Amino acid sequence: MTAGQGSGGERKYQRIANELKAAITAGEYQPGDRLPGENELMTTYQVARMTARQALSVLQSEGIAEARKGAGVFVRTFRPLRRRGIQRLAQSQWGAGHSVWSTDLDEDRELIVDSVSVTEKEAPSHIADVLGLRRGDRVCSRSRRFVLDGKPVLLSTSHLSASLVAGSAITQEDSGAGGVYARLAELGHAPARFREEIRSRMPSATEAQELRLPSGTPVFLVCRTAFTEDGTAVEVNEMVLDAGSYILEYEFGA
Amino acid sequence: MTAGQGSGGERKYQRIANELKAAITAGEYQPGDRLPGENELMTTYQVARMTARQALSVLQSEGIAEARKGAGVFVRTFRPLRRRGIQRLAQSQWGAGHSVWSTDLDEDRELIVDSVSVTEKEAPSHIADVLGLRRGDRVCSRSRRFVLDGKPVLLSTSHLSASLVAGSAITQEDSGAGGVYARLAELGHAPARFREEIRSRMPSATEAQELRLPSGTPVFLVCRTAFTEDGTAVEVNEMVLDAGSYILEYEFGA
DNA sequence: TAGTGGTCTAGACCACGAA
DNA sequence: TCGTGGTCTAGACCACTAA
Structure with a gap:
């Protein structure tokens, strides 16, 4: 046979991929272990380079394996944050000066803010709509990147009306104890209700680079809107999360 | 040049992919439109088949485009459910006989249960742990597939202790008005609290087939646990959602 | 330096969809 | 029937990593 797939048979690359998956499931390859490379698969299965490649790409696109250029293809480890x-947005926490992120920390794992930038610009239209701003009104945008065990896992950009927060610590890189929500409370705009909307898709090339995502890893898009008691939206926080690094959890009553 | 990438330059496939993306963003191709195919890209960019293919595969793996064998590559439409x-699990709804799914329906879009199956089997260990069952105890598992506009979007499997629900309508394919939660309430095990845990990853080949997912579409894994007033877990519902068809939304107070 | 994965070429046969 | 994407071959040069 020179090409094409036999009508009754499993695809060659699929068969190879399945055998590798089975070996991983059986524990023959542990997380972090190196899998057989392209050359080894070519000889053991007697296939062309591109076919061996496609088999490995199946594992990568399912998030099971991760290629490191010049080194090999390795079984991925999955150890997500919760x-x-x-609970993390309950008043008792930010009201008392805790970071909103402290509950994210499993024992001994450090989630660190890698970089912060605060800018003021004209409000993007989808943000202006939610915050009830007029055309041309300005927003204060706080962008942060969070790093876990040396790997970036979360990009967060928080948008607030510039006129609302002018002069407060919110416009500083260090927003102070309790963070933005404590400052909003001091300004008389304490958040009372939150809405989080969650999507998931494959990352753009830019997002994949910023989060150092291996191919086959989707991202969560979490958009949180904070409302005051009277129902006014005061903050919109757009987040991009490495989906392989997170479990999102919500608890609520009937 | 015969092969390899020029050290300073953008990859060929990446450049082609970027131009296609720009054209889509600019509105030159609308959702549902057919993109230039492999043959057309080969001639217009003077590249080999595999290179044109890889350019198109970038768009597919980012969920922007979708290949239909024998027809072409098309810009995907994104019209998710919310x-x-x-709110959907508030007592007022299932207590009053509404389906839990009714709030999912945007106007004029029908979410239909495609297939239902109810089985009884020994509890998988991760389910037994949560439900507090002993080794060998049995569970009643209700599996359903939901279809929107002819496309499957959600696979749901609900696990309950077999001894708890024996003889009730929960063991029937039609669980009756108000669904499983109304029946649990009648049995004296009304759910009072819920926990939902959300993950996202690329689908396995099986999941991709069952949900008819184009490549480049991740899935949500939503695991909902229902607790009674005294904190006993009475139901674990494992769901697999087409991430391109859903926005998950949670509202809560500070 | 040897071996790895990343990109690229120029061919081929196949199953499928639309006309 | 004809064009489409899906799979496959057998080569090639490159950048990167680890020894």
């Missing part, structure tokens, strides 16, 4: 969407 | 995780 992000509690509701 | 799944409200909290």
